Amino acid sequence: MPYADILREQVDAMSHALIAAIPGIAIAICVLLLTWLVSRAAVRITSRITNRTSLRQDLRQLSETLVRLGIWLIGLMIAAAIVMPGLTPASLVAGLGIGAVAIGFAFQDIFENFLAGVLIMLREKMQIGDAVEVDGILGKVERITLRETHIRQFSNELTILPNSTIFKNPVKILTDAPIRRNEIVVGVSYDTDLAKAESTIRKALDRLSSIEQQRGIDIYAQEFNSSSIDFLVRWWTDTGKNDFLGVKSEVVFTVKQALDDAGIEIPFPYVTHTFKDDVPVSLPAANAA
Template sequence: MNYLDTLREQVDLMVKGFVQALPSIAIALIIIVITWLAAKGAVKIADRITGKTHIREDLKALVDTIVKLAIWIVGLLIAATAAIPSFTPAGAFAGLGIGAVAIGFAFQDIFENFLAGVLIMLREKMRLGDVIECEGILGKVEKITLRETHVRQLSNELTVVPNSMLFKNPVKILTDEVIRRNEVVIGVSYDTDLEQAQDIILKTVESIDAVNGDKPVIVYAQEFNSSSIDFLVQWWAKSTPRDLRQTKSEIIIAVKKALDEAGIEIPFPYITHTFKENVPLVQASTEGQAADNDAA
């Protein structure tokens, strides 16, 4: 047997088969180009239709993706049928059914995040620009895709979060409303006129411009602490984290100044020492350091 002649015959058959298939391949390529143009046109039409509605931007992106994906699936099936006469969509789906279990296990995370992304986009909450907190991640939602969500943390790092994590875990949306309540605990000494202190704190907080005037400011005497009587102060302000921190800072500074002017003491915390009780923290630290030096 002449192996060289057999190899040459096989190569000739492959070349002839390829040449015979060129028209079918050309038709398939033309179909792919038409599919690409059709997908672009369909996305533009979808954008015009959704642009007249009031649906969210991420939901508009979901509609574009579904339209594009559907057109590409149909176009690729037609192109495969034109290029390979023995190929049929029914055969393709039958083959897909055989390997569905293996594919499902291999791409379980991808499918899970894909479905979670669709459900996140369909539900009303968590829009682009919202500040959210989930599993220790606190930041602003910049982008929602079918697989992941981009969260810009308050320290400016970008965190890419799998959609399944946001769908399966509780998500705190801090900017769901325009305003949000914040609070601080303020302690005064035991010899203070509590009604006077309460009135001063209330008027001071109400005088801050950033505090929402439509919601009441609440000042409660909360508990007897070891060295002070504590007031719980609650107010409403804009819900963005920066605004909340800024407002809280202004309130603390203003209340401290108002209490100082009224001669009301904010006592230094006391701690329990091993040998002495009710020793101020600074004194206890100094005595502890001296004891360490003597021991050394």
């Protein structure tokens, strides 16, 4: 059998087909180049329009991404129709439907993060600049994309979380409201006049301008501890004006000074830890180990 002739005929046919397709390929490349230019121009126009509105930054990014994606889909479909003239819109849609199933299984995580990113950008809560805590990560949201969210931890490490993780897990937004409550536990000795201790703590905190006085200060005798009676002290502070942890430090300093001035003891915790001659001996907690 003339295998060489058959092979030569096949190569000739493929070369002729390739030569015949070169004009279409060249036009398709021009279409893709034009698509790239149109996409850039459309994104710039979209950016100018959204910058004049009150849209959040993440929604602006979403608008630009969707515009770019839509233009590229149209450009790719036109280029494919030019390269393959027999490709009709019906066959293209059918092919996309079959391919979508295969691609969906292969890139399930990617599409999951993509859809989660769209939903995260559409909801009002958790914007860029918010301090959040999610999945054990505490920090400030720096960027939200369609695939991932960048969170800058307060220790300055950058953590990149998949959007599906943020969408599926509870998210604590620390900066949703500027006025936040904080608390400390203050222990006083058992021989203390509790009413006097409560009054001393309240008077000391009433003088602090960093506390939202109109919201009130809560002081509760909470429990009988091993070496003290514990008060739970709660207050509110405006984090837009004051440092959250700084106010807590100021409260601790102020309460300690006020109790010292009033002669009220803050006892050192004792732990019944060891035995001597079968008699329990209480040791300070610092020496208990």
